[in-house]
Amino acid sequence: MNNIGQISARLAGTTDVIVIGAGHAGLAASFLLTQNSVSHVVFERGEVANAWRERSWDSLKLLTPNWQTQLPGYRYAGDDPNGFMGMAELIALFENYAEQSNAPIQTQTTVTSVRKDGDNYRVTTNRGEWLTNAVIIASGACNTPTVPAIASDVPDHIEQLTPYDYRSAAHLQPGGVLVVGASATGMQFADELAGAGREVTIAVGEHVRMPRRYRGKDILDWMECCGILGERYDEVEDLSRGRRLPSSQLVGSNDKPILDLNSLSDQGVRISGRLMGINGDVAQFSGSLRNVCSLADLKMKRLLATIDETIGDDTDVPAAETFAATRIDESPQLVRKLDGKSIRTIIWATGFRPDYSWLDVPVLDRKGHIQHDGGVVTSPGLYVLGLPLMRTRKSSFIFGIGDDARHVSDHLINYLQTQTRSNSHGVYQNDCSQQRYRRSA
Numbered sequence: 415m416n417n418i419g420q421i422s423a424r425l426a427g428t429t430d431v432i433v434i435g436a437g438h439a440g441l442a443a444s445f446l447l448t449q450n451s452v453s454h455v456v457f458e459r460g461e462v463a464n465a466w467r468e469r470s471w472d473s474l475k476l477l478t479p480n481w482q483t484q485l486p487g488y489r490y491a492g493d494d495p496n497g498f499m500g501m502a503e504l505i506a507l508f509e510n511y512a513e514q515s516n517a518p519i520q521t522q523t524t525v526t527s528v529r530k531d532g533d534n535y536r537v538t539t540n541r542g543e544w545l546t547n548a549v550i551i552a553s554g555a556c557n558t559p560t561v562p563a564i565a566s567d568v569p570d571h572i573e574q575l576t577p578y579d580y581r582s583a584a585h586l587q588p589g590g591v592l593v594v595g596a597s598a599t600g601m602q603f604a605d606e607l608a609g610a611g612r613e614v615t616i617a618v619g620e621h622v623r624m625p626r627r628y629r630g631k632d633i634l635d636w637m638e639c640c641g642i643l644g645e646r647y648d649e650v651e652d653l654s655r656g657r658r659l660p661s662s663q664l665v666g667s668n669d670k671p672i673l674d675l676n677s678l679s680d681q682g683v684r685i686s687g688r689l690m691g692i693n694g695d696v697a698q699f700s701g702s703l704r705n706v707c708s709l710a711d712l713k714m715k716r717l718l719a720t721i722d723e724t725i726g727d728d729t730d731v732p733a734a735e736t737f738a739a740t741r742i743d744e745s746p747q748l749v750r751k752l753d754g755k756s757i758r759t760i761i762w763a764t765g766f767r768p769d770y771s772w773l774d775v776p777v778l779d780r781k782g783h784i785q786h787d788g789g790v791v792t793s794p795g796l797y798v799l800g801l802p803l804m805r806t807r808k809s810s811f812i813f814g815i816g817d818d819a820r821h822v823s824d825h826l827i828n829y830l831q832t833q834t835r836s837n838s839h840g841v842y843q844n845d846c847s848q849q850r851y852r853r854s855a
């Protein structure tokens with residue numbers, strides 16, 4: 415047995431590319447690799463669309479309109495382009511896409527380690543070890559809810575949940591709820607819980623306010639028309655801040671023109687500043703609420719002005735609506751007792767982060783973010799998809815994956831070709847020739 419044979423015998427398999435994750439990003443990458451005849455395998459620790467199966471609360475709908483549910487080779491063709499998809503429909507769509515594109519997915523296969531092996535990558539899973547020339551990390555940007563350290567100071571009689579534990583109001587202990595965080599997730603919870611008759615307080619930090627609909631169109635339609643969603647990562651002034659921006663205060667429903675702090679106040683939700691600390695059974699809130707809200711109001715005005723500018727004097731478009739400034743109490747309460755009645759439960763809607771605990775290649779910065787240039791990771795042959803503002807402002811949306819996956823797969827194919835030319839004695843050689851890879855138009 416020669417060297418390659420001995421190594422292969424110990425391996426579960428070899429392939430040109432391993433894709434980690436069968437969410438929309440992994441499926442899109444697989445579709446394009448298949449189109450270009452690149453041999454690959456997709457490892458998925460659960461089932462296709464696993465994240466949507468695991469993390470969804472009962473009422474969750476996409477906050478992007480149906481027409482924006484697009485993937486390479488797939489366009490929404492249903493009769494409700496401006497509606498919002500529920501989870502059952504979305505999961506069925508992704509399953510169908512995977513089946514139609516014959517994606518070579520190994521489900522129930524968890525990647526436990528990726529490490530460099532010469533010019534190649536050794537990928538360990540719960541079902542064996544593989545050697546590959548390149549890896550696409552499509553394992554998601556929202557694997558773990560981010561919970562601030564002060565959560566450990568919360569007294570035991572208070573129930574604590576993350577968005578991934580939440581199902582519906584009926585599943586919570588009886589009593590009031592403190593929702594920490596006023597981005598898409600926190601706003602949706604506060605709205606739902608108030609609607610279910612709960613006493614709700616929301617702790618508000620930096621947030622992005624915008625109406626669902628404006629001048630006859632969905633706000634995301636306008637943001638696409640104006641080129642805002644298409645703004646490139648190398649054109650953004652402060653990229654690292656852009657990548658950390660909270661999600662917009664949106665909900666997947668056309669029933670309300672806007673879900674904002676005013677509409678929550680109208681439902682009786684108490685608006686507090688950012689949660690700063692827990693001292694015994696007292697929660698302390700920041701006094702900067704007014705400033706934070708003024709800034710969000712100002713940024714919304716700027717966004718709407720950009721849209722107005724794009725519309726110009728087009729008389730076919732409805733006139734501009736106005737939105738009242740965020741109403742804040744003259745002297746908002748800075749402390750609240752965690753009394754087990756008016757606050758019985760805390761939901762930490764404080765964001766999400768990726769999990770790279772299995773990645774044994776030194777490509778993370780000191781904050782744990784993957785270092786990449788538009789999806790091309792600093793270690794040759796390693797790629798990433800699905801991160802916020804990865805190439806454009808829509809990179810983390812289903813809608814944005816097509817362009818990003820095309821860029822990454824084109825770069826990867828070039829990489830495989832270069833590697834083949836320069837590597838005549840590699841441990842594992844890919845079967846990668848100019849003839850083999852057809853470039854899609």
Ligand SMILES: Cc1cc2nc3c(=O)[nH]c(=O)nc-3n(C[C@H](O)[C@H](O)[C@H](O)COP(=O)(O)OP(=O)(O)OC[C@H]3O[C@@H](n4cnc5c(N)ncnc54)[C@H](O)[C@@H]3O)c2cc1C
Pocket residue numbers: 434435436437438439440457458459460461462463464465466475476477478523524525526552553554555556557599766772799800801810811812813
């Ligand atoms: C609450 C919420 C609502 C959102 N709403 C919208 C929306 O309305 N519209 C929109 O466009 N975007 C939305 N997003 C953003 C984004 O589209 C989703 O986060 C989307 O799931 C990201 O897709 P992905 O394929 O990059 O990652 P994921 O869908 O997270 O897929 C990653 C896959 O990798 C698998 N995986 C992870 N680690 C491993 C491992 N070690 N081994 C094997 N498999 C692994 C996971 O099981 C998962 O299936 C939302 C995000 C969140 C959190």
